[in-house]
Amino acid sequence: MPDAGALAGTLVAALLAGGVREVVLAPGSRSAPLALVLWAADRRGALRLHVRIDERGAGFLALGLAKASGRPVAVVTTSGTAVANLHPAVLEAWHSHVPLVVVSADRPAALRWTGANQTTHQQGLFTSHVRGSATVAEAGSAAYEVGRLLAAATGVRSRLPGPVHLDVELDDPLVPDPDALEGPLPEVVLTDVRPAGPSAPLTLDPGLRTVVVVGDAPPVLGRTWAARAAEASVPLLGEASSNARSGPAAFSTYRLLLTGLAADVERVVVVGHPTLSRPVSWLLARTDVELVVVTPYADWPDPGRSATTVTDDVALPVPGAVERDWFARWRTAEESTRARLDALLAGWPGLTGPEVAQVVLASLGESDALLVGSSNPVRDLDLAPVGPEGPPVYANRGLAGIDGLVSTAVGIAWGSGSPVTALLGDLTLLHDASGLVVGPLEPRPDVRLVVVNDDGGSIFTTLEQGAPAHARSFERVFATPQGVRLEGLAQAAGLPYRLVTTAEDLRHALAVPPAGIELVEVRLDRSRGRELDEALRGLVG
The missing domain is CATH 3.40.50.1220 (TPP-binding domain)
Structure with a gap:
């Protein structure tokens, strides 16, 4: 019978040999040997382990870590639906060329199609959206498969970095001897894969x-x-x-x-x-x-x-x-x-999205990092003035989705080592509300979530479906207002919260660097969003 503890040890040793230094774990029963070996490696300082209860958020946390660090990052789950919850992050990693390494625990192959608990066909789950995949069931093949997949994830030969999937069949007994966890990991040597040479410009x-x-x-x-x-x-x-x-x-x-x-x-x-x-x-x-x-x-x-x-x-x-x-x-x-744009925004009644983006960007320096959400926030930031070299800016533009952005921001903070400000919309925040929940045993990086709350999908007001002819259906099937009290959401997650309604209040709120994860809500009125968009486009021509 294969030794689950030995397999987990060899696999983790191979990941370390291949340069993996950050691992995100969403715990479960079948992944117990991997969890325990990773816990021991974290205690020894061989890697940094991040534990999250929601697999979707865990996937985006790993994505942010890999995006900011430029190195492969592993995310480990148990079997069943847990693995499928990684699919949004895998898709974004595929389209963004991010080296995300999915390690899914699995039941032994003999249990497939028997109705065994939490058992399904995991091997082909991401087939069309990973650069490589493999299944391992014993320690003897683990190092080879890990080395092959890491080469695929980093694109060292293919020039196509992106996500990979390693499915790990683990059989009972799943819990290694506690004394074995105190010992060193097995010695692993991976194949030295050299990069292909670039061509002349x-x-x-x-x-x-x-x-x-x-x-x-x-x-x-x-x-x-x-x-x-x-x-x-x-x-x-x-x-x-x-x-x-x-x-x-x-x-x-x-x-x-x-x-x-x-x-x-x-x-x-x-x-x-x-x-x-x-x-x-x-x-x-x-x-x-x-x-x-x-x-x-x-x-x-x-x-x-x-x-x-x-x-x-x-x-x-x-x-x-x-x-x-x-x-x-x-x-x-x-x-x-630029002069006409600045005059337009200065004279517009009430605070606008472009003004919020300008204030946020102006508050950050080269030692900070900025994550900007999809839909209106990234387009508002696109109108900000050009100045001296500012912070590194990140966005999930591979598929431009609004899911997983809170977790991505946390990953970027850990991966870059910099405090992160995330400029997000209210629906984007709600899509990853579980990302606000970080357990008391987990360290919290410095992340400030600036949430532009106009109670709905305001980007649709600027598109064809936002025209007056569709006014009767617009609110229900496009704007989708939720009416969520963000202060209560922050309180439930144990986060500091602040409400701002003016540009000056926002500047004051951003004047102090973030300490831990905190939420700043900026309330906007979207009723004139289409009018503002038309005025912006009318500045030229």
Whole structure:
């Protein structure tokens, strides 16, 4: 009979040998040997263990850890529905190229299809959304499979990092001898998998009116392109989570400016994963421009199916007369549009989402980190002024969902070692309300949740279904107001809470760094959201 304790020990030793230093555990019965070995490894300082009761939140916590650290992070569950609850985080990791390692405990294969408790066919659960999968039932094959899956998760050979799934069949007895937990883990040596070499940068020809579009991107990549665009005098259109919105080439009102300038664009260089605005989507779908996609991965974003070239890297040309004149047009348009935008927001009755985003961003420095939620918060942040290099900005833009953001913020705080401010909507908070619950035996990082509460899905007010013709159905089937008292939610989770209603109150609330997990509620009125959106789009043209 396979020894469950030996299998768990070898598996954890292999994870450590492969560079895993953070593990998230959602406890259960079948995963007991893994839980106990991980607990012992945490006590010895070999890894850091995070324990959560909700598997969906555990998956997003692991996602945030991996996103911020750039290293593979494991999430361990028991068998049955527990594993399926990881699927949202697996999907986001797949589309964001994040090395998430799912380790699911399982019953022995002989128990499948017998009606045994908490037993199902787990092996193919994530088949189309993992880079690799394996099943292990004995210690002898564990190290090989872990090494193979870690290579797939990091994309060291494939250039396609992403989630992987290791299903671990564990048989009774499940609880190792307590004395065995005090001993060292087995010696494990993994195969040395060397990375594939990069190709030389593609040199772009001068003389074309070029823009660089940077979508969601890691901090190092975004900042590299901010510097490159500035040196080459190329307008940089950086989305809110691009980490490229700094320096003289970044234009804060780019999505408004495209109304008048898009027609004159001759070449677009795409970096990261752009997802935010229709003007950018229309630009990237044009067939009359040269579209160069720069990606470190083996796949690339091209929703308009119009890419001319896909390459590892490019060298922007030395600016000449065409480039300097083109850049000057963007700079002039940016200055006038920025002034009109600021005047519009200053004169708008009541606090607005873009103002909240500006205040939040202005309160943070380079040693902080910002997580921005999907829907309106990320689009509001996309209109914030460009300033000096600010905090690293993170977002779950792989699939742009609103689930798991509280847990992701906690993961980013642990993975980056920085205090995190998360700018979220009220429905986003409610989607991951269980992420607020951190047990008294678990340490709490410094995370401030700034929740823009307009009681519903205000982004829909700006879309077609928000038109007056759909007013009768809008509130029930799109806005979905919940009327939840966030103060009571914070109190139930034992979190400090503060309500703000003005920009000045918000600045005061953000002036002190967060201590532990805390919630700041900003109440907004969404009744004029469509009117504000139309006014913003009317600033140019």
